[in-house]
Amino acid sequence: MKTHPSCEFFIFDSGVYYNSIPSTSGTINRGADVPITAGYVSLYELNVDRLSSSTGRFIGPLGKPEEPSVAVVDNGLIYPYITKDGTTLTWRSVATASNYATDFEFGDVMSSSYPMSASITREYMAPLAGKLITGDPTLLPAGADPVSDSTPVEVFNRPKYPHYWALKTTLDYYGYISEHYKVTASVNNSIVYKDQQTINLLSIPSIFYGSKIKPGTVSLKWYYTGSLAGELKDTRQNGELIQVWSSDSAAYNDKVGGVVLYDEGFVLLTGSWALNDETLPIVKGDGTAYAPSWKFFGAGANDGVSQATTGQNFYNASFVLSFKGTTEVQTTTMFANARRGEVNFSNNPTYLNYVSESAAIDETPQQADPNYWIITSSYLFEEKERTITNFGSSSAQHYSASFKRQVYISKIGVYDDNKNLIGIASLSSPVLKEEAQDLTFKIKLDI
Amino acid sequence: MANIFETLNPGTDVTTTRTLLHEAIPLTGSIVSGTYTDKTTTGEENIKNYSHGMFQSVYDYPYLSSSANHIFDLTVGYSDNSDLSSSANVQNAKKINMYNELALVCLGTDVTGAIEQFENDLVIADDNNLMKEMFFVNFSRLLVKDSIKKGTFSLVIGTGSWSVPFGVPTSCQTITDSPSASATQGTAEGQTGDWAPLYVTTPAYQTGSVGAIFYNLGIVALTGAVFTSPPGQGNPINHEFLKNNGIHQGISGAFTNVPISAACDGFRHRIQNISFNNTTEINSAIYFCRAPATKFNYSSNPTYTTGSKIRVKEEATSMPRAYVTTVGLYNASNELLAVAKLSEPLRKDPNNELTLRVRLDY
Numbered sequence: 001m002k003t004h005p006s007c008e009f010f011i012f013d014s015g016v017y018y019n020s021i022p023s024t025s026g027t028i029n030r031g032a033d034v035p036i037t038a039g040y041v042s043l044y045e046l047n048v049d050r051l052s053s054s055t056g057r058f059i060g061p062l063g064k065p066e067e068p069s070v071a072v073v074d075n076g077l078i079y080p081y082i083t084k085d086g087t088t089l090t091w092r093s094v095a096t097a098s099n100y101a102t103d104f105e106f107g108d109v110m111s112s113s114y115p116m117s118a119s120i121t122r123e124y125m126a127p128l129a130g131k132l133i134t135g136d137p138t139l140l141p142a143g144a145d146p147v148s149d150s151t152p153v154e155v156f157n158r159p160k161y162p163h164y165w166a167l168k169t170t171l172d173y174y175g176y177i178s179e180h181y182k183v184t185a186s187v188n189n190s191i192v193y194k195d196q197q198t199i200n201l202l203s204i205p206s207i208f209y210g211s212k213i214k215p216g217t218v219s220l221k222w223y224y225t226g227s228l229a230g231e232l233k234d235t236r237q238n239g240e241l242i243q244v245w246s247s248d249s250a251a252y253n254d255k256v257g258g259v260v261l262y263d264e265g266f267v268l269l270t271g272s273w274a275l276n277d278e279t280l281p282i283v284k285g286d287g288t289a290y291a292p293s294w295k296f297f298g299a300g301a302n303d304g305v306s307q308a309t310t311g312q313n314f315y316n317a318s319f320v321l322s323f324k325g326t327t328e329v330q331t332t333t334m335f336a337n338a339r340r341g342e343v344n345f346s347n348n349p350t351y352l353n354y355v356s357e358s359a360a361i362d363e364t365p366q367q368a369d370p371n372y373w374i375i376t377s378s379y380l381f382e383e384k385e386r387t388i389t390n391f392g393s394s395s396a397q398h399y400s401a402s403f404k405r406q407v408y409i410s411k412i413g414v415y416d417d418n419k420n421l422i423g424i425a426s427l428s429s430p431v432l433k434e435e436a437q438d439l440t441f442k443i444k445l446d447i
Numbered sequence: 448m449a450n451i452f453e454t455l456n457p458g459t460d461v462t463t464t465r466t467l468l469h470e471a472i473p474l475t476g477s478i479v480s481g482t483y484t485d486k487t488t489t490g491e492e493n494i495k496n497y498s499h500g501m502f503q504s505v506y507d508y509p510y511l512s513s514s515a516n517h518i519f520d521l522t523v524g525y526s527d528n529s530d531l532s533s534s535a536n537v538q539n540a541k542k543i544n545m546y547n548e549l550a551l552v553c554l555g556t557d558v559t560g561a562i563e564q565f566e567n568d569l570v571i572a573d574d575n576n577l578m579k580e581m582f583f584v585n586f587s588r589l590l591v592k593d594s595i596k597k598g599t600f601s602l603v604i605g606t607g608s609w610s611v612p613f614g615v616p617t618s619c620q621t622i623t624d625s626p627s628a629s630a631t632q633g634t635a636e637g638q639t640g641d642w643a644p645l646y647v648t649t650p651a652y653q654t655g656s657v658g659a660i661f662y663n664l665g666i667v668a669l670t671g672a673v674f675t676s677p678p679g680q681g682n683p684i685n686h687e688f689l690k691n692n693g694i695h696q697g698i699s700g701a702f703t704n705v706p707i708s709a710a711c712d713g714f715r716h717r718i719q720n721i722s723f724n725n726t727t728e729i730n731s732a733i734y735f736c737r738a739p740a741t742k743f744n745y746s747s748n749p750t751y752t753t754g755s756k757i758r759v760k761e762e763a764t765s766m767p768r769a770y771v772t773t774v775g776l777y778n779a780s781n782e783l784l785a786v787a788k789l790s791e792p793l794r795k796d797p798n799n800e801l802t803l804r805v806r807l808d809y
Binding site for chain 2: 024027028034042045046048049050055057059060061072073074075076077078079080081082083085087089111
């Protein structure tokens with residue numbers, strides 16, 4: 001079963017808001033967001049409204065005084081830790097920031113922290129996005145051109161924007177879907193080099209979309225002072241983000257402003273045409289005012305761009321990125337058959353009419369009444385024949401209907417081969433099953 | 448699709464391992480009581496009481512918020528042969544039912560099918576040293592994960608008066624399962640997992656345990672006698688255990704005169720700190736994927752050759768060379784089951800052998 005959860009990010013004044021969820025201040029941790037900043041999702045749902053503090057306490061055995069590293073400190077927060085052992089399992093940060101082999105002894109506690117969170121991030125890649133540190137836009141330099149002899153040549157041979165370089169193979173792979181994906185594309189009888197363009201990269205963590213972004217649901221809206229300046233949509237469902245509306249740049253409608261990588265969760269925007277005649281400072285560390293365009297979409301989304309790093313009027317810009325994800329729920333479908341002549345008896349105690357458990361040997365007409373209670377000094381136990389309650393509905397008022405063998409099915413039990421009950425499916429309302437009926441119940445079990 | 452396979456020898460190339468991942472779980476009293484007081488209605492916003500009245504749920508934030516997490520349930524109960532059991536008690540049947548249900552879940556039944564009762568020793572079959580009046584804390588799986596780590600549980604409670612439960616240092620009692628807390632150490636294997644007695648750390652009061660912790664279930668059972676003075680001894684003498692509808696109740700009254708929810712409120716009011724470490728077991732299968740010297744020196748990547756020449760060779764006379772980027776795990780029918788990616792390509796040529804350690808967590 002596929003589900004398509006909706007995601008919407010509103011970006012304004014260097015803040016990101018996810019599905020219109022506002023910031024909520026804590027009670028204990030006043031002034032801080034609960035559980036994390038709006039626009040993020042909490043991955044572990046822990047440490048809601050808590051303060052880190054020095055309690056002076058330890059959780060569990062303290063260990064030897066001379067080995068404080070084996071103690072688990074109580075800092076008021078829930079946090080994960082691993083004790084170094086033979087499995088060599090560790091945190092990624094420990095492996096990169098410390099020397100796992102020498103900084104820790106066996107038995108030492110290596111801790112991490114909560115909450116861990118995820119949100120979208122934007123990366124603005126200035127013109128010549130494919131250039132290297134050396135400034136060479138196309139090729140790795142064969143010879144060294146270091147600033148100083150002490151600097152390794154490889155440092156200058158690195159890509160300036162490695163995230164784009166990491167996606168180049170993937171972009172070329174999807175070239176069979178649309179030419180606009182290709183790093184070197186032939187569009188409208190001209191060659192377009194992505195390496196030489198300005199690229200606006202939006203990264204979307206998979207926790208927001210699941211297995212892939214649903215094609216045809218991606219929408220990007222550029223607002224200037226609250227008014228919609230333009231909108232991109234993947235109307236062709238092939239990854240091309242096409243301008244479908246603009247307030248002042250209608251001539252560019254139906255033009256491709258970028259592409260979306262559905263499976264990987266990336267949006268690359270290259271459209272550089274002006275959406276209207278206004279200008280605003282929108283590039284970090286650059287006080288120049290630029291016209292709103294798609295290459296500036298999402299400015300302020302965890303990219304360090306803010307009013308302070310750009311200039312006044314930055315907050316004239318706001319953006320909405322929306323899409324639907326795809327999550328797949330594995331479902332087992334079972335068919336439970338209640339065939340005619342079967343499943344026609346109930347174990348419900350009220351299914352049979354009440355009868356006295358004790359009865360005298362000599363029955364009188366009164367004693368034949370199953371509801372007649374007999375008190376005598378002599379008893380003979382004999383299981384009485386009990387009649388099934390007739391709950392058939394009569395079509396005539398004040399007259400009971402003729403007896404029909406029927407039950408109401410309210411639950412279906414699922415058993416394994418050894419007759420162990422492993423699941424119960426309850427019906428929303430009991431279903432009438434008559435003797436001559438065949439019924440089939442379709443049961444779905446989400447895994 | 449691979450066209451060369453290296454068969455894994457289950458005896459030498461495959462092994463399993465288990466890693467224990469822990470979390471430190473501190474729960475201060477401010478989380479469970481007093482912080483989210485609802486001043487407009489009765490109660491607290493992070494405490495959920497139910498119409499059935501059999502237990503109360505505690506959250507770490509107002510439970511109507513989607514940010515809130517369920518951290519534990521609280522209830523009280525007593526055995527039907529307790530001296531406190533009486534049909535005149537408030538919620539008498541429910542308190543007996545809660546005791547029996549928790550005893551059944553935690554301890555199971557004896558050979559006759561009768562439900563075992565809590566005892567303050569490790570031998571539950573002898574029906575000695577029964578604990579008949581209990582508070583129960585049932586921690587959520589979010590906190591307990593696979594189990595509570597043995598020897599790390601600590602509960603600090605206030606045994607002073609209602610108004611100042613932690614008023615003087617001697618009012619605060621630390622209850623722990625740490626072996627050093629007790630002369631009678633050890634844990635027992637129950638029908639539903641390991642468990643251990645809980646002891647007050649004050650040596651003078653260690654005449655017996657004051658409860659039990661069930662590690663796998665994440666349940667702590669605490670005798671009401673812990674709120675006597677000294678803990679674990681004598682009859683309940685604390686006359687100000689809780690305050691319900693403006694009336695103080697002693698520890699006995701908490702079991703007899705007030706509903707379960709009110710008794711739970713009184714217990715929460717006396718929690719100063721709870722802490723423990725949890726454990727998550729990560730089971731792994733490790734496959735040692737070996738690339739011998741004479742194998743895997745060629746690539747089926749379409750870009751591997753250009754103009755009928757191997758792209759990564761500078762000289763025609765050089766040895767063949769390949770860069771390993773991915774390891775595929777196949778079943779006996781050569782169906783691809785799993786793929787392991789390397790962080791960076793590894794050079795492979797006839798001069799070297801590679802052993803790639805692939806770990807599969809589950």
